[in-house]
Amino acid sequence: GNFGNLFQKRGRRIFSTSESQTIEVKPLPSGFKGWWLPANNLKIEERWQPDPPVFRVGEPLTRTLVISANGVYGNQIPELSFEFPENIKSYADQALIETEQTPEGLKGIRIEKWVHIPSQSGKYELPKISVGWWDVTKDKFRTTVLPARVIDVLPASGSFPENYATVETKLAKPETLKTAVTVSQELLQAYKQTNFWLVLAIGFALLWAGTMLLWYLNKNDKRFKSQNTENNTKQNQKLEIRDATIKVEKALRSGTPETIQASLLKWGGSVWNEDPPQGLEQIGERLPELKNGIKVLNSVLYGELQKEDSLEELQNNFCKLSLIKKNDNNDKQFQLSPLYPESK
Incomplete structure (x- = not known):
């Protein structure tokens, strides 16, 4: 009986209201152009795998760039844009975008991962990375910069001996010293390039051959099953x-x-x-x-x-x-x- 009375009781509607708030929306600064990113603070962090990084021809390294900004969502942070040296092949992974709730408010995070593979030894400069943003605290435009980085790319492991050019220069006559060094370096680079493309060509050839073999086996299997089905049908x-x-x-x-x-x-x-x-x-x-x-x-x-x-x-x-x-x-x-x- 008590349960029946309990379910027969009807609730009552309650209304709750909050006090009205007045906000001020400021316009964009006069003459401003570009990506609008109003934030309290912004920083860029760089991480390498392996750490510290060792740059060597043909060996990949992973570079992680973390841009975090206080007071914005993660999807408000712009995508990074820069050009790498010609002999540094770079491949970007899908960016990870997050937004955290902190005691101070929102914190947007954008994480970009790049894989760098040097194709030729030597010294190269990775360009600087900069992100412009509007400092809402000081009410002015600011730019956070990750400085450029000069890297030294080593020859590939197990490749042409590094002291080859040195030996040649010791044996050469003084008047042919410059020519010997130039020829040795050209031979070294030619050897590396030829070895790289040869391995790549062999890999593609093996992949193609494997694909054709699978196609042939699959085709024969279907033909065999079709023939068996036809024979069984005729026999029945x-x-x-x-x-x-x-x-x-x-x-x-x-x-x-x-x-x-x-x-x-x-x-x-x-x-x-x-x-x-x-x-x-x-x-x-x-x-x-x-x-x-x-x-x-x-x-x-x-x-x-x-x-x-x-x-x-x-x-x-x-x-x-x-x-x-x-x-x-x-x-x-x-x-x-x-x-x-x-x-x-």
Whole structure:
């Protein structure tokens, strides 16, 4: 009883209101152009993997840049834009964008990861990274900069000996010193470039060969399965026709006209399974040998003739038909041939 009263009670609607607030929306600074990023603070952090980074030809390094700004959402921080040296191949990963709730308010974070792969030894400069933003505390435009970085790329591990040029210069005559150093450096660079592209070409060739092999095996497997399915279908059809033929012969010997009609139609459906006959007349059209006998059967079925012994012609002609014959290779085929050949 108490539960019934509890559920029968109806709640009452309560309204709650807050005090109105007045806010001031300031316009953009006069003449401002570019990405608008109003923040309390912004900083850029750089991380390397491995750390400290060792730059070597052909070996990848991961550089992570973290831009964090107080007072904004993560998606308000712009995408970084800079150009790398020609011989430093760089690939960017999908940026990670986050927004954190802190006691001081929102904190937007944008994390960009780059993979750098040097292709040639030497000294290179990674460009500076700068992000402009509007300091809402001091009400002025500011730019946070990550300074440029000069890197020294070492030759690939296990490559052409580094002291090769030095040995050549010691053995060379003073007047040929400059030429020897130049030629040695050219040989060294040619060796590295050739080795890199050779490995790349071999890799693509192996990948292509593997793809073609998989395609060939898959194609043959489908062909084999298709052939098996076709063979099974033919074998099942042969068995079905044999069974239907036996039933027709049995019906012709001792069955009623109705049984003969049903067994003949089932037999026709087995023989022409893709286009089964819709009546006895269609069987007669497709097999002229049975046409007269089927005409007599229809007469018996529909009252024009009452003597079942008049079906003897149909019985004799049907027994001369067969749908299985052995060829020279003893393989079974579908075709019409005498089932009970006349003795000579």
